[in-house]
Amino acid sequence: MIQNEKKERVVITGMGIVCPLGHDIETTWQAILAGKSGVAKTTIFDASTFPTTFSAEVKNYDIAKFVKNPDLHKNGNRGSKFAVGAAVQACRQAGINVETDEPADGIDRKRIGIYLGAGEGAANHEAFFGAIAAGWDDQTNAMDWTKWADVAAVQMRAMHELEQEANMPAAHLSMLTGARGPIRSCLTACAASTQAVGEASMTIRRGDADIMIAGGAHSMIHPLGQTGFNRLTALSKRNDSPQTASRPFTASRDGFVLGEGAAIVILESLTSAKKRGVKILAEIIGYGSSSDAFRVTDMHEEGRGAIQAMEAAITDAGITYKDVNYVNAHGTSTSENDSIETKAIKAVFKERAKQIVVSSIKSSMGHLIGAAGGAELITCVLAIRDGIVPATINLNDPDPQLDLDYVPNTPRKMQVNVAMKESFGFGGQNNVVIVRKYEDR
Amino acid sequence: MGRTRVAITGIGAVSPLGLTSARMWEGLCAGKSGIKRITKFEPSKFTCQLAGEVEEYKIQQYVPKSFRKATKMMSKDIELAVIAADEAVRDSGLITKAIDEQKINVNPQRMAINLGAGLISCDPCELAPAVAKSLTDSNFDIQKWGKDGIELVTPLWLLKYLPNMLACHVGIIHDVQGPSNTITCAEVSGHIAIAEAAEVIARGNSDIALAGGAESKVNPVLIMRQCLINRTTNKHNDNAEGACRPFDSDASGSVFGDGGGIVVLENLDNATKRGAKIYAEIIGAGQSACINPIYEHIEPDGYGLTIAIEKALAQANISPEDIDLIIPHGTGIPQDDMAEAKGIEAAIGEDVKRILVWPTKSMLSNTGAACGGLDVVAATLAIRDGVIPAAKNCVKKAAGCNLNIVKETIKTNIRHALCCGYTYGGQTAAVILKKFEN
Numbered sequence: 001m002i003q004n005e006k007k008e009r010v011v012i013t014g015m016g017i018v019c020p021l022g023h024d025i026e027t028t029w030q031a032i033l034a035g036k037s038g039v040a041k042t043t044i045f046d047a048s049t050f051p052t053t054f055s056a057e058v059k060n061y062d063i064a065k066f067v068k069n070p071d072l073h074k075n076g077n078r079g080s081k082f083a084v085g086a087a088v089q090a091c092r093q094a095g096i097n098v099e100t101d102e103p104a105d106g107i108d109r110k111r112i113g114i115y116l117g118a119g120e121g122a123a124n125h126e127a128f129f130g131a132i133a134a135g136w137d138d139q140t141n142a143m144d145w146t147k148w149a150d151v152a153a154v155q156m157r158a159m160h161e162l163e164q165e166a167n168m169p170a171a172h173l174s175m176l177t178g179a180r181g182p183i184r185s186c187l188t189a190c191a192a193s194t195q196a197v198g199e200a201s202m203t204i205r206r207g208d209a210d211i212m213i214a215g216g217a218h219s220m221i222h223p224l225g226q227t228g229f230n231r232l233t234a235l236s237k238r239n240d241s242p243q244t245a246s247r248p249f250t251a252s253r254d255g256f257v258l259g260e261g262a263a264i265v266i267l268e269s270l271t272s273a274k275k276r277g278v279k280i281l282a283e284i285i286g287y288g289s290s291s292d293a294f295r296v297t298d299m300h301e302e303g304r305g306a307i308q309a310m311e312a313a314i315t316d317a318g319i320t321y322k323d324v325n326y327v328n329a330h331g332t333s334t335s336e337n338d339s340i341e342t343k344a345i346k347a348v349f350k351e352r353a354k355q356i357v358v359s360s361i362k363s364s365m366g367h368l369i370g371a372a373g374g375a376e377l378i379t380c381v382l383a384i385r386d387g388i389v390p391a392t393i394n395l396n397d398p399d400p401q402l403d404l405d406y407v408p409n410t411p412r413k414m415q416v417n418v419a420m421k422e423s424f425g426f427g428g429q430n431n432v433v434i435v436r437k438y439e440d441r
Numbered sequence: 442m443g444r445t446r447v448a449i450t451g452i453g454a455v456s457p458l459g460l461t462s463a464r465m466w467e468g469l470c471a472g473k474s475g476i477k478r479i480t481k482f483e484p485s486k487f488t489c490q491l492a493g494e495v496e497e498y499k500i501q502q503y504v505p506k507s508f509r510k511a512t513k514m515m516s517k518d519i520e521l522a523v524i525a526a527d528e529a530v531r532d533s534g535l536i537t538k539a540i541d542e543q544k545i546n547v548n549p550q551r552m553a554i555n556l557g558a559g560l561i562s563c564d565p566c567e568l569a570p571a572v573a574k575s576l577t578d579s580n581f582d583i584q585k586w587g588k589d590g591i592e593l594v595t596p597l598w599l600l601k602y603l604p605n606m607l608a609c610h611v612g613i614i615h616d617v618q619g620p621s622n623t624i625t626c627a628e629v630s631g632h633i634a635i636a637e638a639a640e641v642i643a644r645g646n647s648d649i650a651l652a653g654g655a656e657s658k659v660n661p662v663l664i665m666r667q668c669l670i671n672r673t674t675n676k677h678n679d680n681a682e683g684a685c686r687p688f689d690s691d692a693s694g695s696v697f698g699d700g701g702g703i704v705v706l707e708n709l710d711n712a713t714k715r716g717a718k719i720y721a722e723i724i725g726a727g728q729s730a731c732i733n734p735i736y737e738h739i740e741p742d743g744y745g746l747t748i749a750i751e752k753a754l755a756q757a758n759i760s761p762e763d764i765d766l767i768i769p770h771g772t773g774i775p776q777d778d779m780a781e782a783k784g785i786e787a788a789i790g791e792d793v794k795r796i797l798v799w800p801t802k803s804m805l806s807n808t809g810a811a812c813g814g815l816d817v818v819a820a821t822l823a824i825r826d827g828v829i830p831a832a833k834n835c836v837k838k839a840a841g842c843n844l845n846i847v848k849e850t851i852k853t854n855i856r857h858a859l860c861c862g863y864t865y866g867g868q869t870a871a872v873i874l875k876k877f878e879n
Contacts, residue, residue: 049587072734110729110748118625120560128565128662129572129581136569143566145661149486152665161666162737162865166560166604166625171866174730180748182728183868184633187558187625188605195622199637202644208752223583224563227591228599289646291612291621293549296514296600308550308618312646426600427609429621 010201011273011438012281014096014266015378016089018082020056020259021365023065024089029382032364032390033411037243039257039366044221045125052235054242055221056259056366058082067176068099075159076172077121079371082262083169083217084176090213091177094266095278098176106276113181113209114173115200117192119370121164122222127155169217169262181209187370189425190330192216193263194373198287198433200267210272215377218370219260229258234334246367247394248331248360249338249406256332259366263374265381280438282381285418286317292428299336299424303344309430310348310422317434319418321349324356324434326389326419328380329406331360332367337424342402357414359407363393373423377433380419384437387415447639448712448877449720451533451705453525454818455655456805457493457698461528465805465815466822470830470850474682474804476696482661489673491681492659493698493806495521503527505539508614514600515610517657518561521701521811522607523614526651530615533705534717535649538616546715549618553647554611555638556703557630557654557810558604558623562662568594607655611703619647624810628770629862630654631702631813632870636726638706648711653814655701658807667697670737670865672774685807686834687771687800688778688842695772698806702814704821720821724857725759725873727752731780737865738777743784745869750788750861753871759857761789764796764873766829766858767844768816771800772807775839781863782842797851798844799823803833813862817872820858824876827854 015025020038022028031038038056047053063081064070066088073084088098096112097103135148162168170185182203188195193216200214220229229235236255238245246257273280290312292305299306314321330341346353361379368375383389388411395408422432454461457475458468468475475493484490500512500520504527515523530537536546575582575590600606605623612621620641624634631654638652658664667673674694677684686692712719729752731745739745754760767789769781786793805815823829828850835846854876861871 046583047587049584050591051587113728114730125583126581129575129586132565132569132572133576133579133581135565136573138570138573141570143482143569145483146486148565148661149665152661153486153669156665156669158669158671158737162670164560164666165627165866167627167864167866167868170626170868171730171736174732174867175734175736178732180729180732180745183626183730184624184637184728185626185868186622187603188608188621188623189603199622202640206640206644223586227586227594228602230591231594231596231598232600233596289620289622290550291554291609291618293612293616293618295613296511296606296609297597305618425605426603427605428612429605429609429623 008205008207009270010204010267010284011270012265012381013268013273013278014090014094016086016264017375017378018058018061018085019261019365019375020058023061023085032361035391035393037364039242039245045223047226050226051230051237053239056257057221058261072175073172075163077163078219078260079118079217080169080172084172086262086264087173087176087213090264090266109178109180111181111210112179113203113212114170114179114183115196115212115214116170116185117196117216117370118166118169118185119187119218120166123164123224124156124160125223127152130155173213177213179213188429189427190369190372191423191425191429191431192370194421194423194431194433195289197374197377198431201284201287204267204269210269212267213264214267215264215374216371217262218368220369221258221260226258244394246333246363248333248363248392249399249402250395251397251399253333253335253338255334257366259368261368261371261375263371263378282384283436283438284433285436286313286434288312288316288432290430294428296427299340303340305428305430306344306424307347309432313432313434322352324418324420325416326383327356327358328376328419328421329358329360330422330424331362333362339401342404345404357389357407358404359390359392361390373421377421380421380435383419384416388413445643446709447642447723448707448709449704449821450707450712450717451529452818452821453528453703454815455495455521455524456700456815457495460498462818469804469819472831472833476681476684476806478681481659487664488668488675490678491684491696494659495699504614514597516561516601518655519607519610521657521699522556522611522655525655525701525703526611529703529705539614547649549616551619551648552617553619553638553641553650554608554617555622555634555650555652556608557634557813558607558625559656559810561602561604562660563602611651626868627864627866628809628812629864629868629870630810632862632872635813635817636870636872639723642706642708648708650706651703652706653703654810656809656811657699658697658809659699664697683834685773685803687773687802688839688844688846689835690837690839692773692775692778695774695807698808700808700811700815702811702818704817719877721824721877722875724875725753725757727756728870731863731867731869736867739780739863739867741780743780745867746781746784746861746863747787749869749871753873757873761792764857764859765855766823767796767798768820768860769798769800770862771802773802779841782844786843793843794845796845797829797847799829799832799847816860820860820874824855824858824874827852
């Protein structure tokens with residue numbers, strides 16, 4: 001029988017992050033609370049002539065600061081390397097040994113799983129474009145595949161090719177931690193890591209693992225990624241002011257800002273966490289997933305799928321909309337998302353909609369795509385811990401149509417008991433996770 | 442809730458053996474191979490010039506009229522998923538929006554979708570005119586690309602190549618509004634997607650799920666990638682039929698191909714209530730990882746696979762003696778086949794002598810994220826007909842492989858079938874199907 005009998009409570013016992021605002025939790029959190037922006041001119045590749053010339057890059061990251069054996073990860077794509085750094089932090093906090101065949105933490109590796117929302121590694125663009133240029137005949141509009149292959153076979157490198165696959169960040173984390181439980185990777189676009197955390201919590205709840213290393217890792221700051229998003233006109237083109245470009249819920253918002261990074265949380269059954277005596281940071285109480293089933297190009301106009309996912313998560317948590325204090329928004333700074341998300345929040349929170357506190361940290365961090373939900377979930381846990389809700393920065397010209405409390409520009413001191421993280425993927429895959437202050441009941 | 446049973450009530454497969462599951466099954470039973478010399482592009486400069494290509498089709502025939510325009514946004518991977526899903530839904534007797542908008546007999550909010558997908562590689566020809574505009578002295582110039590080249594890229598280009606678009610298109614066509622996921626664990630994606638969809642039903646989040654995977658590996662970038670990683674066979678370019686030889690002493694690598702395999706999973710009560718045909722039940726799934734510093738291959742003893750199989754058996758609450766058929770991953774890559782054989786043997790012990798093992802890739806090719814879906818469809822049909830077709834190209838078993846590879850087609854009652862898979866990068870999965878008994 002597919003297992004569904006156990007109903008373990010799921011808590012968070014470790015967190016780690018590598019993102020445009022820092023390479024650890026506290027630096028990142030202080031930067032967010034200080035209203036800093038992680039956005040600047042793109043340096044990973046020459047984007048100077050692209051419609052968008054800036055992005056939110058992870059700067060000066062050195063994997064060797066996190067692991068003894070960086071060689072094992074030397075071929076890893078940016079996402080894999082970020083994931084390793086974030087996982088090391090999270091495992092350290094949760095008391096899980098890494099980089100050892102003989103862990104002293106007493107945890108059976110078959111009971112540790114991994115669930116990542118992770119994306120592709122960048123293509124080797126010189127080889128990719130070079131081979132196309134060599135093979136293409138502009139006169140006949142046809143590719144000579146022998147000429148293409150002559151260049152591709154020499155310039156494409158085996159390990160670089162392998163590392164482009166989306167399951168590689170998870171592969172690096174299983175090598176790092178020795179995890180032998182359920183290992184999965186999903187890629188539901190911008191909703192991937194929220195989905196990963198949600199499904200990972202279900203894995204623990206039904207008893208298939210005691211610990212799940214969950215979250216996301218992604219970098220689409222590469223020529224093809226940016227080409228794709230620029231062509232979709234999804235990116236902000238505010239080249240004269242990169243730091244204010246990500247401005248969710250404003251009248252002048254013109255698109256999202258491409259970011260990159262990794263965010264990892266350690267999810268653990270309450271039984272295991274208590275047995276090990278580790279500090280409990282928060283509890284995951286609800287998860288909801290839905291699809292818009294509308295159009296691949298647009299969100300459903302009324303936010304049907306978003307509403308369904310939020311309501312499913314609330315039901316799963318066994319609470320009502322009245323219990324939620326804080327919504328950490330998808331808040332991408334695109335015209336479409338921010339207005340439809342606002343509609344959906346109104347539909348779910350009804351008479352409380354104007355009181356509910358909503359903010360988007362994409363305003364500071366940019367959009368980490370597959371890793372976004374994980375990074376944003378971490379800020380929910382920190383908001384609960386510190387009694388402070390991060391602001392939506394750059395919110396100086398509110399869109400008159402959007403009239404919720406978006407916590408403009410200044411973080412707000414308030415007690416947060418229940419926070420909702422919502423993520424909506426391109427194509428209409430929606431995922432919501434609800435996290436609560438941990439109480440020993 | 443704890444007793445929810447999950448049934449397979451519909452199957453769909455598009456493979457190098459044909460556009461339907463019936464054609465695939467005919468081909469498998471006849472020992473046909475879908476592997477041929479590549480026709481999609483001139484392969485003479487590739488070390489492996491073979492692939493499992495899918496025959497011509499018209500995608501418009503598989504979507505409702507209102508969706509025909511949207512087929513322009515479909516890469517081959519998406520098309521393969523759409524075709525397999527169309528068959529699976531029709532086969533199940535469910536009437537979704539796509540089948541007949543007037544007679545819908547499903548609640549869209551109670552339907553889920555979970556598809557395995559590859560990292561879709563774009564068609565280089567599609568970008569070539571833009572690349573041609575971006576050259577300085579015949580070299581690619583990123584500054585020209587950013588300014589001029591990019592303008593020649595079709596605006597919706599990216600949407601064709603996001604892996605989640607398989608589930609999104611299929612979900613829109615059939616109006617699937619419940620939980621939706623896209624598993625990207627390379628060659629074991631399809632197995633995991635089916636396992637997770639069964640879990641979604643078991644925990645009560647949906648009554649019905651479309652689950653499986655699809656991928657088009659016959660793309661010059663992806664074939665070149667596999668050639669460079671040395672996972673392809675390079676010595677059979679003049680012998681397509683005999684090229685992929687899982688567990689054979691003369692095996693020398695895998696052959697890649699296109700495919701899509703999707704099943705309809707359903708809460709058994711739901712299926713019984715509507716009088717659906719029930720093929721089999723999914724009663725257990727397990728997952729783990731192989732850990733190997735040389736991560737393009739799995740660890741030599743296949744331990745990660747052993748764990749997955751043991752977990753699946755435990756969850757199904759059966760022992761190896763209850764299994765009558767195993768469909769392994771069996772890629773034809775000698776060291777991976779050997780590791781898999783060891784991993785399976787460690788999990789099933791003495792029963793290794795009895796349980797018939799039937800690798801399919803010698804006929805279906807290695808279809809990446811589609812493998813799991815195609816193998817679960819094949820296992821379903823084997824259970825239905827009580828037939829295990831002969832393995833192809835395993836003439837002399839590799840030394841050290843103790844698996845009982847099925848030598849000739851036999852008729853036998855299959856109580857339980859196990860489908861297992863793994864991928865470079867290490868993720869493993871096992872799924873157990875049970876013959877349905879009322």
